[in-house]
Amino acid sequence: HRSQSGRQLAKTQHESKDAYAALFSRIPAPDVLVTDGLRGAESACTEVWPGARIQRCLVHVQRNTRADLTSKPRLQAGRELKKLSDRLTKIHDAEAAARWGGALNAWHIRWRDFINERTWAEDDPSNPKAARQEWWWTHQELRRCYRRLEKLFRQGRLFAFLEHELTEGGPVARTTNRLEGGVNSPLKHVLLDHHGLPEEHMKRACEWVCYMKSGSPDPASSIRPEHWKPAGPPATETKDDAGNGTPGYGTGIDWNDFHTHVAWKSND
Template sequence: MTPPSNQPLCGVCATKLVKNGKTSAGRTRWRCKNCGASATRARTDVTAKAQLKEFIGWLLGKDSQRSADGGTGRSFRARTGWCWQIEVPQPAPTGEVHRQIIVDGTYFQDWCVLIAFDGTHVLGWQWCDHEKKIAWAQLLKRFPAPDVVVTDGGRGLRSAMDQHWPQTRIQRCYFHILAAVRKHTTLNPRLEAGQEILGLTRQLMRVKDLDAAAAWMGSYASWEAQWEALLKQRTFYRPGTDRPRGVGRHRTWWYTHRSLRSVRALYRQLIADDSLFTFLAADLNDEHSPPVARTTSPLEGWPNRAIKDLLRHHKGLTGDHARTAVDWLLNTLTEHPLDPWELAEQHRRRAKDSTPQKPVTEEPLGPEAYGTGITAEDGLWSRKGWAGRG
């Protein structure tokens, strides 16, 4: 960016000023050769640029405000307080069709930020209170439909994809599949059926080709067939029997192994959606392109981790300040980060344009209330003293 101009003009005759030494405070003194006027110039642009650089350095770093100014931090907050008002816009859409987009949401305080990531750069983000269809739709509609989306199966995403990216294939994150299965079976399943399905889930991480995928599908089909009778077992209500969570009082029976049935329902849905082994599809793998991710780890381990680290380094930020801090961070992770000073100049121009102008009043032609004051001839002067007394 071109540095601010340092060629002031005379405020009297608009002639170019020349340097004429310094003041006792160390500021440059300027003099007009035409009319001899002398002046100093306050470089508010240079000062603001230095303050913004200091603010961004602190915000994206690990230092506290105390260490930023070597004191209590009050002077730092006074200098850089205006920087919190700068809005960081979303990256401009380029129209590029991406081969894969990894999406995920991360939570902090009362906010959730949904992030779209191509494996190398952040493509965009969306703020919401929690993952839901309308929030995902606002994010997805900014980009052309990619070939595949890698997701953890967050709520509302599938509905938003059906609306905006109906032809895009899905690859479910293996780590999140394992977490969902472990939630139902625990780390040490009591039943043999639970031990087997947990072991099969762990084997997913070792599937790296189509032959291994076919073998895994065969093992899962065998698991369903072997334990079909077990999964159909029912428990009937008797006085004193505790009802499982989610079973209404009107129910007289429920399935005994509800957790294992939930695992089976999860895998049946994944198989029906064809979202288990999308990363192995032949048309998505060629020698000129990097492999499709099978987990959301690239997003979890970079942008999401960076957000958590940022908020941990600057504990105590208000909700608005935390959102602004995350906006600045995500901007640095885009392919073409926006220049902070250009954003600051836009903010300063908007603030200047929105400043209300002092109304211009017409100067009266004569003295105030001209022609309406009382005179001695009117006999209306206030009477004082002993006048009129005998």
């Protein structure tokens, strides 16, 4: 079993641990949960599905890296770390994953002292942090980015999709793209196309989209007999001049219904 979790999965106002736990309790435990990194989803998975592995969406990991370092890091250490993050989606076997982990460790050895540098409030009194902190990490974003990558690698959440015991049942997704593009995107579009719906109607619209994505949707079964009206009689049709019995122009609409005679107005 595979399971994917995204921003539209839990039909609640807040994606909390309890909301996800209530949702997961209704679903059979999967082998692996592919998640975008929301703490509520991962905590609920650990509690409700203790035997399930977690695969962090690699695209979301790369987005987090860009959020910390920007697309064009100014520092050399940041450029090297972003290049490592960009390689994540290009890894397709366990050997390449091991080399990636070795490269991340080598980066840390090279830049360990750099990311451990501190700035003291007395040395930078104009910094807003100085009013509430005695010191802070000088390269906080760079440090946070490294620690995220290192923790995910150590926990086995970056390359779980390569583990043999999980792939025996078929390929394991490494991103939530199928959910984002296949379910979440249509949900967003239906709400944009029907902008202004009351909240309850928005929920019904989203439920309908999800239902049509299910294994065997039967939309006709949702129509109540009292709401169904048979179609009226078809418009009469003329036969063509060739006399071979093929349908000609219909007579359901009369040209004169849309055109009335208007006297020509002269400019004289």
